[in-house]
Amino acid sequence: MSFKVAIVGATGNVGREMLNILEERGFPVSEVVALASRRSMGTEVSFGDRTLKVRPLDQYDFSDTDICIMSAGGNVSKEWSPKIGKQGCVVIDNSSAFRYDQDVPLIVPEVNPDAISLFTRKNIIANPNCSTAQLVVALKPLHDFATIKRVVVATYQSVSGAGKEGMDELFTQTRAVFVADSVDVKKFTKRIAFNVIPHIDVFLDDGFTKEEWKMVAETKKMLDPKIKLTATCVRVPVFIGHSEAVNIEFEKPITADEAREILRDAPGCQVLDKREDGGYITPLESAGEDATFISRIREDSTIDNGLSMWIVSDNLRKGAALNAVQIAELLVERGLIQPKKKAA
Known part of the structure; x- marks a missing residue:
């Protein structure tokens, strides 16, 4: 049994990663189609040892396509995902367009597969925000054991979360600093090279940013609406890999040793937690890896039943492309989708 899969936004960082992961994990494809806007028509992208020519999204017929993985931004998804879904093709959307729609499941397979x-x-499944995805993978097994009441998180988010333009800006600014050229600021609100920016997405009326609000809303939708969460989201001069400093308050007692053992056995988690120099994960080591890594697990003596920890993951993989492919795998594993019969 194999499926025809379309990747929308195939020329972007995440789209290319989706193609890589489909091939790496041996997803059962009969055909893969690379789609993007008209300006990318004819661009070539790789799928394993094959080269795919990018086709324009607005000229493609989805009626014989089984799965569409969408990574072209919220505006494109709002316009196209409902149209594609109505043609009988299941859309897995990486944007924020449908995450908060009660008729659209928001899925991290290790966390809420039954949803x-x-x-x-609507024939649409939403992929969560990259910073939320890795957080809930680590929170889920701990919540099952001791019930989480409150989470305080500070993120250290890489520039790849802002796309190729973000990565290019860090590179060009860093080079400019070293050769004493002028530093141009285009993608970010302030210089990102050798700096950190406590601002991701737009500001809301309450002083939080949209990125911070996303973490709250998505954690509640996927994990538990009773969990209280507050976030400060920060862009840092790292190319790939989001890091998070997380403080958790539980209803029931839980020790650092118990948390360590629970997370070691949890799907999608990998614990690297030695109390010695280098005995922890950094975003550099997470790049190219599928796991959500947890380090620095320790008890917080300032509150009852409190833990602090450090969570790191490759945001282009678990935060986006890998999670989307895992959703597609879940559809197949549970028999929720069958290949369309091809016309004779």
């Missing part, structure tokens, strides 16, 4: 059955309402 995937709701996809039939």
